[in-house]
Amino acid sequence: xxxxxxxxxxxxxxxxxxxxxxxxxxxxxxxxxxxxxxxxxxxxxxxxxxxxxxxxxxxxxxxxxxxxxxxxxxxxxxxxxxxxxxxxxxxxxxxxxxxxxxxxxxxxxxxxxxxxxxxxxxxxxxxxxxxxxxxxxxxxxxxxxxxxxxxxxxxxxxxxxxxxxxxxxxxxxxxxxxxxxxxxxxxxxxxxxxxxxxxxxxxxxxxxxxxxxxxxxxxxxxxxxxxxxxxxxxxxxxxxxxxxxxxxxxxxxxxxxxxxxxxxxxxxxxxxxxxxxxxxxxxxxxxxxxxxxxxxxxxxxxxxxxxxxxxxxxxxxxxxxxxxxxxxxxxxxxxxxxxxxxxxxxxxxxxxxxxxxxxxxxxxxxxxxxxxxxxxxxxxxxxxxxxxxxxxxxxxxxxxxxxxxxxxxxxxxxxxxxxxxxxxxxxx
Ligand code: ACO
Numbered sequence: 001x002x003x004x005x006x007x008x009x010x011x012x013x014x015x016x017x018x019x020x021x022x023x024x025x026x027x028x029x030x031x032x033x034x035x036x037x038x039x040x041x042x043x044x045x046x047x048x049x050x051x052x053x054x055x056x057x058x059x060x061x062x063x064x065x066x067x068x069x070x071x072x073x074x075x076x077x078x079x080x081x082x083x084x085x086x087x088x089x090x091x092x093x094x095x096x097x098x099x100x101x102x103x104x105x106x107x108x109x110x111x112x113x114x115x116x117x118x119x120x121x122x123x124x125x126x127x128x129x130x131x132x133x134x135x136x137x138x139x140x141x142x143x144x145x146x147x148x149x150x151x152x153x154x155x156x157x158x159x160x161x162x163x164x165x166x167x168x169x170x171x172x173x174x175x176x177x178x179x180x181x182x183x184x185x186x187x188x189x190x191x192x193x194x195x196x197x198x199x200x201x202x203x204x205x206x207x208x209x210x211x212x213x214x215x216x217x218x219x220x221x222x223x224x225x226x227x228x229x230x231x232x233x234x235x236x237x238x239x240x241x242x243x244x245x246x247x248x249x250x251x252x253x254x255x256x257x258x259x260x261x262x263x264x265x266x267x268x269x270x271x272x273x274x275x276x277x278x279x280x281x282x283x284x285x286x287x288x289x290x291x292x293x294x295x296x297x298x299x300x301x302x303x304x305x306x307x308x309x310x311x312x313x314x315x316x317x318x319x320x321x322x323x324x325x326x327x328x329x330x331x332x333x334x335x336x337x338x339x340x341x342x343x344x345x346x347x348x349x350x351x352x353x354x355x356x357x358x359x360x361x362x363x364x365x366x367x368x369x370x371x372x373x374x375x376x377x378x379x380x381x382x383x384x385x386x387x388x389x390x391x392x393x394x395x396x397x398x399x400x401x402x403x404x405x406x407x408x409x410x411x412x413x414x415x416x417x418x419x420x421x422x423x424x425x426x427x428x
Contacts, residue, residue, distance in 0.1 A: 005029045009038065024059055041410040048306070051230075052407070053238065057090060057393050058229040062307035067314065069227055070094070078317050083222040084108065084192045087164060087389035090227055091396060105192070107161040112186040112195065114138075114166050114173070115145050122177040131381045132265075134174040135167070136255040142166060143248035150246050156399070159247050160392050167388055168192070171381045172199030178377075193218040196385075201373060213328045214372055220321060221365060224314040225383050227390025231306075233257040233264065237391045238398050239407040247395060254391045255384050261301070264383040266362035267369070270302040271376050274335040277342075282334075284342045292351045300346060302339075302363030309356040318364040322371075331371045339367060 004016040015038050018030040028051050035041050044050045059068045067074040070089050077086055081095075088096045088104050096104060118141060125134055146162065148154050173183050176199070184199045194210040197218065202208035228234065237254035241247075258264035277287050291298045305312060322336055343359055346352045369379050398404050 007034075007038075009040070013038070020054075022054075023056075024061070035410070041412070043412050046306075047230075047235070052235060053230065053398070053401075055229065055394065055397060056093070057397060058227045058390070060229050060307055062305070062309050065308065065310040065313045065316075067228070074224065074313055075317065078220045078223050081223060082191075082193070082219045083226070083386075086223045086226050090389045090393040091160060104161070107158075108165045108192060109186075109188050109195075111158075111162045111165040112169050112188075114142075114169050118145070119173075119183065122173055122183075125177070127178055127180065129174075129178070131171070131174045131178065131378055132255065132259045132384070134177075135170055135381055135384060136252045136259075138170045138174070139163070139167065139248055139255060140252040143246050146248070149248055152244055152246075152399075156247060156396065160396070163247065163251060163392065164388060167385060168196045169199060171378075171385055172196055174381070175200055175375070175378055191215070193222070211329075213325060217321060217325045217368060217372065220317070221368060221382070222386035224317060224361060224365075225386030227387070227393065231263070232260075233387065234391060234394050237395050241395045241398055242404060242407040244406075247392070250395050251388070251391050254387070258384055258387065259380055264362075264380045264387070266301050266360070267366040267379040267383060268376050270339075270362055271335065271366040271370065271379070273301045274338050277338055278334060282338060284338060285345065288342065288345060288349070292349070300342070300352075300357070302366075303346065303352065303359055304355070304357040305360045308358060308360065311358045312360045314361040315359040315363055318361065318368065319359070322364050322367050325368060326371050329371055333367060333371060335370070336367050339363065 003019050005019050006014055008014050020030055021027050143149050149159050176183050184202045186195050187198050190198055194215045197210050233254040236257035237250045240253040241250035261269045277284050291300045366379050
């Protein structure tokens with residue numbers, strides 16, 4: 001294949017642009033010299049077709065429904081790995097040896113507490129606070145407790161472990177606070193996911209045994225969310241980090257980007273949508289008609305994806321998990337039947353077929369979280385907990401890349417041309 005592409009301009013002038021090809025043969029045109037060579041910029045609203053970076057972390061083929069972290073398929077990782085190992089893989093680029101795994105786990109255990117002074121912050125929020133508001137503010141606050149994170153030349157390894165471990169504690173504490181229960185401190189004898197379940201569901205007055213089914217399901221859920229290349233929140237982490245902002249600030253920005261209902265907030269929106277359909281007597285055909293007619297800009301939440309134009313491989317695994325976990329827990333959730341019914345109809349409907357709209361990761365994850373006893377407004381926090389190693393890996397890759405520049409897109413200005421200032425008297 002030629003290593004350059006030729007661009008011909010309206011006035012007949014031409015320029016050659018470098019073509020680069022990724023490991024999986026994805027070709028790209030390098031336009032970084034376009035403006036300096038020709039005066040032109042490119043316009044790509046919503047970055048539909050713009051590669052913002054080279055990255056060796058996650059490979060995604062949306063047409064074929066493939067997702068791999070560091071070369072390992074999501075199916076293999078969900079079945080054989082656990083969240084701690086997958087986090088290590090994403091951040092360090094390789095699966096850990098036994099010793100590396102043990103050291104990493106010990107560090108995660110050691111850094112699970114948050115500074116006691118931070119407990120007062122939880123008390124300051126009203127009980128109605130959305131836990132994403134609390135989580136993002138708390139993560140930003142961590143940079144105040146670890147000011148050496150502001151030094152761009154200081155080692156980041158300890159901050160990475162701290163963040164991974166403490167976000168889990170903050171998430172569980174914000175839940176406990178919202179329901180008025182005492183905070184449950186992490187228990188060092190428990191594995192990562194079991195410890196989270198303990199902090200969420202244990203109470204001082206009772207013994208709490210972590211269910212192995214729940215622990216396994218949580219590991220799988222978090223693995224499935226752990227990275228997804230240059231999505232909205234990850235691009236935000238990189239963008240904020242590119243200015244030299246510290247790790248905690250960059251990740252807090254990613255948490256906020258994730259909150260929106262078109263991104264990580266969709267898992268909450270799916271359950272709210274299913275509840276609404278259930279309340280209306282389960283009339284999902286009528287609901288789907290409203291979606292197709294774009295009534296009140298309705299969307300089938302949990303369907304569609306910017307990159308997947310085929311079944312999201314994560315949704316496939318989650319659908320199967322839903323069946324298994326709900327049976328294990330002996331939970332009958334009418335929302336699961338509704339979701340399956342809606343999926344079946346949608347996948348046969350011309351509207352969804354022609355637009356290549358398939359279930360995404362959020363369509364079934366909420367049903368699983370519900371079965372595990374996690375309340376709806378915590379779903380996006382769960383997503384953030386899962387996505388954390390991906391954000392960290394992407395931030396680290398960006399910081400270590402000597403070619404990184406501050407993120408600064410161009411624009412096509414469409415406003416007024418230069419005009420003279422009009423005084424208040426003249427304006428009336
Ligand atoms: N329900 C109904 N119609 C849809 C849906 C949907 N879920 N998604 C897209 N469409 C339609 C749009 O109305 C549009 O139709 P048009 O061509 O007639 O105008 C067309 O499909 C293309 O939609 P866009 O919004 O342009 O596609 P985009 O790639 O920008 O959006 C997105 C992707 C935001 C995920 C979209 O599919 C959506 O809103 N889905 C529902 C929310 C959701 O589940 N988000 C989670 C995504 S996964 C994640 O972030 C973890």
